[in-house]
Amino acid sequence: MMAQGKIVTLDVTDLAFDGKSVAHLDDGKVVFLKGGLPGETVEAEIVRSKPRYDQGVVHRIIKKSELRIDARCAHFEQCGGCTWQDLKYEQQLSYKQKQVADCLERLGGFDTIEVKEIMGVDDPFWYRNKMEFSFHVAEDDSMRLGLHERGHFDRIFDLEKCYLQSDLSNEIVAWVRQFAISNDIPAYDVKTHEGYLRFLVIRQGVRTDQTMVNLVTNQGEFPSGDTFLAQMTETLGQITTIIHNQTGKLSNVAVGETENVLYGPGFIEEQLFDCRFRIRANSFFQTNSLQAEKLYGVAFDMLQPEATDKVLDLYCGAGTIGILLADRVDSVVGVELVEDAVRAARENAALNGIENISFHQGHVRDYLKQQRSGAAEFSTLIIDPPRAGLHPKAVKRIIAMQPEKLIYISCNPSTFARDAKSFAQAGYDLPVVQPVDMFPHTMHIELVGRFFRN
Numbered sequence: 001m002m003a004q005g006k007i008v009t010l011d012v013t014d015l016a017f018d019g020k021s022v023a024h025l026d027d028g029k030v031v032f033l034k035g036g037l038p039g040e041t042v043e044a045e046i047v048r049s050k051p052r053y054d055q056g057v058v059h060r061i062i063k064k065s066e067l068r069i070d071a072r073c074a075h076f077e078q079c080g081g082c083t084w085q086d087l088k089y090e091q092q093l094s095y096k097q098k099q100v101a102d103c104l105e106r107l108g109g110f111d112t113i114e115v116k117e118i119m120g121v122d123d124p125f126w127y128r129n130k131m132e133f134s135f136h137v138a139e140d141d142s143m144r145l146g147l148h149e150r151g152h153f154d155r156i157f158d159l160e161k162c163y164l165q166s167d168l169s170n171e172i173v174a175w176v177r178q179f180a181i182s183n184d185i186p187a188y189d190v191k192t193h194e195g196y197l198r199f200l201v202i203r204q205g206v207r208t209d210q211t212m213v214n215l216v217t218n219q220g221e222f223p224s225g226d227t228f229l230a231q232m233t234e235t236l237g238q239i240t241t242i243i244h245n246q247t248g249k250l251s252n253v254a255v256g257e258t259e260n261v262l263y264g265p266g267f268i269e270e271q272l273f274d275c276r277f278r279i280r281a282n283s284f285f286q287t288n289s290l291q292a293e294k295l296y297g298v299a300f301d302m303l304q305p306e307a308t309d310k311v312l313d314l315y316c317g318a319g320t321i322g323i324l325l326a327d328r329v330d331s332v333v334g335v336e337l338v339e340d341a342v343r344a345a346r347e348n349a350a351l352n353g354i355e356n357i358s359f360h361q362g363h364v365r366d367y368l369k370q371q372r373s374g375a376a377e378f379s380t381l382i383i384d385p386p387r388a389g390l391h392p393k394a395v396k397r398i399i400a401m402q403p404e405k406l407i408y409i410s411c412n413p414s415t416f417a418r419d420a421k422s423f424a425q426a427g428y429d430l431p432v433v434q435p436v437d438m439f440p441h442t443m444h445i446e447l448v449g450r451f452f453r454n
């Protein structure tokens with residue numbers, strides 16, 4: 001077993017799923033490395049040794065890869081966000097493409113599925129419509145507002161400029177930080193659970209130019225709240241709505257138990273195809289609006305909607321897919337767990353004059369359980385689960401429903417491959433999948449596939 005702390009020279013050969021690079025020791029043992037790109041020779045330290053693989057950190061690049069470029073962002077080395085900003089964009093795409101094929105083969109046992117060429121973005125920067133920044137009490141007791149440090153979930157660095165959202169977003173971060181410091185409003189300390197400011201969430205409609213500022217704080221009165229509002233609206237006039245969410249929960253998530261709209265309508269809108277969508281502080285909406293259109297477009301092309309289709313849209317979020325599809329099918333039912341998202345979905349359906357859609361709030365698996373007797377009700381299922389994929393019981397119940405058309409949108413090729421294997425064993429064919437790059441510079445991969453019942 002390789003001794004921890006040992007310094008080794010390695011040739012990097014590949015990239016792994018979690019953004020780490022891959023090399024091999026002289027005896028063939030795999031090493032997953034933080035840093036390094038394929039084609040590089042590096043000097044690395046082994047930081048962890050396990051029976052089947054080692055983990056290491058690159059200290060020095062001895063021979064640089066041709067795939068390496070200079071990262072645009074000054075925070076690149078420190079930030080946990082863009083792990084691949086120093087890898088040419090075309091290479092990022094080709095690694096994502098390869099990872100989809102690898103997952104299907106390794107985890108799904110498929111070797112005949114065509115993996116279409118991944119759909120990339122026109123501009124790999126400025127693509128996010130939502131960013132979440134954290135307040136933090138640093139070791140010297142100073143306040144920070146920014147993003148997580150790479151590899152440290154409990155450390156935040158002060159962000160000056162991020163290239164993923166917009167210049168306005170960067171201005172808002174700087175302004176809020178300065179306001180908090182000048183007015184002595186303490187950041188919430190995750191260790192002591194004292195302090196006030198927890199998160200700053202900024203959402204922007206890429207097509208509508210509307211901007212939401214959502215300040216998530218601890219419970220209690222907002223110190224200098226009136227001044228905050230007056231000065232922010234005066235200085236940052238492009239902001240269209242300001243929201244104050246409060247939470248006393250210990251868990252570190254940017255969702256409030258109570259919400260107070262301080263300014264504007266309490267939501268922003270985004271345009272996808274010819275529909276308008278309201279996005280509220282706590283409801284899910286695809287983070288890359290322009291690529292979301294491509295993703296949904298692929299799903300609709302695969303679906304070939306027909307006027308007789310009765311569609312079940314599982315994990316429907318704010319109802320986007322069903323609403324976009326509704327006028328081409330007989331009817332849609334959306335199922336979603338988060339109350340706020342369901343409220344937004346109903347509002348969005350009304351906003352777009354859609355009447356043949358309804359929404360059910362609850363767990364997908366519970367909804368499917370109730371549906372057992374009415375299995376034939378839906379001809380078409382669209383599934384878009386979170387990264388964990390489908391619960392085995394949900395897979396069973398979907399198979400029992402025997403949908404004629406089954407579309408699966410996934411943000412995790414590993415769980416997609418696992419679930420696809422179950423559908424294949426139950427007699428569904430999956431001829432082709434289409435990966436779509438929603439998150440340049442990160443290792444996240446989105447894909448769509450249509451299953452055909454034999």
Ligand SMILES: C[S@@+](CC[C@H](N)C(=O)[O-])C[C@H]1O[C@@H](n2cnc3c(N)ncnc32)[C@H](O)[C@@H]1O
Nearest residue numbers: 284286315316317336337338363364384385386
């Ligand atoms: C990847 S998002 C898809 C949203 C939507 N299809 C879209 O394109 O905007 C997954 C959604 O599933 C919801 N969700 C997570 N677990 C769930 C469950 N057990 N039952 C129902 N919905 C769930 C999340 O709240 C989230 O809105």
